[in-house]
Structures are given as structure tokens and as C-alpha cells.
Amino acid sequence: DSGVTQTPKHLITATGQRVTLRCSPRSGDLSVYWYQQSLDQGLQFLIQYYNGEERAKGNILERFSAQQFPDLHSELNLSSLELGDSALYFCASSGEGVPYEQYFGPGTRLTVT
Amino acid sequence: GQSLEQPSEVTAVEGAIVQINCTYQTSGFYGLSWYQQHDGGAPTFLSYNALDGLEETGRFSSFLSRSDSYGYLLLQELQMKDSASYFCAVRTHGQNFVFGPGTRLSVLP
Numbered sequence A: 001d002s003g004v005t006q007t008p009k010h011l012i013t014a015t016g017q018r019v020t021l022r023c024s025p026r027s028g029d030l031s032v033y034w035y036q037q038s039l040d041q042g043l044q045f046l047i048q049y050y051n052g053e054e055r056a057k058g059n060i061l062e063r064f065s066a067q068q069f070p071d072l073h074s075e076l077n078l079s080s081l082e083l084g085d086s087a088l089y090f091c092a093s094s095g096e097g098v099p100y101e102q103y104f105g106p107g108t109r110l111t112v113t
Numbered sequence B: 001g002q003s004l005e006q007p008s009e010v011t012a013v014e015g016a017i018v019q020i021n022c023t024y025q026t027s028g029f030y031g032l033s034w035y036q037q038h039d040g041g042a043p044t045f046l047s048y049n050a051l052d053g054l055e056e057t058g059r060f061s062s063f064l065s066r067s068d069s070y071g072y073l074l075l076q077e078l079q080m081k082d083s084a085s086y087f088c089a090v091r092t093h094g095q096n097f098v099f100g101p102g103t104r105l106s107v108l109p
Helices: none
Strands: A005-007 A010-013 A019-024 A031-038 A042-050 A053-057 A064-068 A074-078 A087-094 A108-112 B003-005 B009-013 B018-025 B031-037 B044-049 B053-057 B060-065 B070-075 B084-091 B097-099 B103-108
Touching (some): A005 A087, A031 A074, A042 A064, A042 A074, A042 B084, B044 B053, B044 B060
Parallel strands (some): A010 A108
Antiparallel strands (some): B031 B044, B053 B060
């Protein structure tokens, strides 16, 4: 158990819909990262937040957005969903000064039908 | 662009030693991490190299050569539970992270 929690575990929705994925980092971690993992794309870095502020942006689509709240939990919002958005979405957190040592949550499996 | 290359699959027997290579081409380099992911599980952190040389953590070691844009993960005394996918990941400018495609390791009895 990494200490990072994600909800829900599974999500099935239709094309065009909007969903919100939630993540709580390890106790004390200020940094939260979001990743997408699909069979043909591997693990893709989407975005990083540090103490409520966006710190880095990767291959995140404009239809996707994220935020980190004062209690440090984070949400990833996916809108206008397409079939190709079906994937595993991981959240990770890291401690101060060690961004390379990330602890991943169990992931949310999103299926778009 | 940013790219990392790893062998797609490696097979070895229990008790053996296996090396998983990673070459990278990225805009900016702060260090190379390695992660293990079992089927259906989440990636777990194994090691990190910021400087050239070898880092040892139990049965796992990781090596980096910045001049060659190359690193490897060395797994010794292989066990069945080591069967998993292994990813290298580069921390680039702006704290972006780029992951390699992963190497699937199969350990045979």
C-alpha cells in the first residue's frame, strides 16, 4: 500500500460525457502527479501540482483539466470523452525534494463506450 | 522530441542475473528513475540515478552514463516474483517526466 488513494476504481461512461477522478496523496506529500496508461501509449505524464499550484504540464489534452485543493487532494476532470480516452489513470505523489521518487495510487480504470 | 528506448521483452531463469537497458533522448535531463509494475498493479519506485555510476539497493542495481544517454537496471538472484514490467523514466526540464515503453521481464523456473 503506497498511501495514495484514488476513487473510483472503475468508471464506465459514454462518449461525450464528463467524469471526475479523485486522488489523495500520501500524508505530508505536497506534490501530486497524474498519468494516463493505455496499451498503445504506455505511461504518459499529464500534469503536476505542488501545494495547490500547477508545476508542470505534460501531454494533457485541452479537454482535460486538474486542480489541487487546500487539503492537497487532487481531481482530474475529463470532458467530451472519446473512445480513445479509455485507459488507466494513475495519480502519484512525492515528498519534498524527491520528485523522482513517486508513489502511485491503485489507479482508476476508465472505459468509454 | 523526447524518447526513451527499452527492450520490449526479456526472459531469464530463476537465480540468474538480467540487465534491462534504457537509452534516452530528451530536452533536459535531471535524472533517471526505474519503476516496477506487476500486471494489474501500480508502478512502484525502485531506484534513481542523478549522477554517473552505480546505485545498489539489495538485489537491484541501477547504472547511469550521462555522456552516453544510457542507463540500465540490473536484477540479481532473480525470483519468480520479479516477473513484471520495468519502466525507466527521465525527469526533464520543468519537472516533466517521460517514461519509457517498458520492458516485460519473464522469470522462468
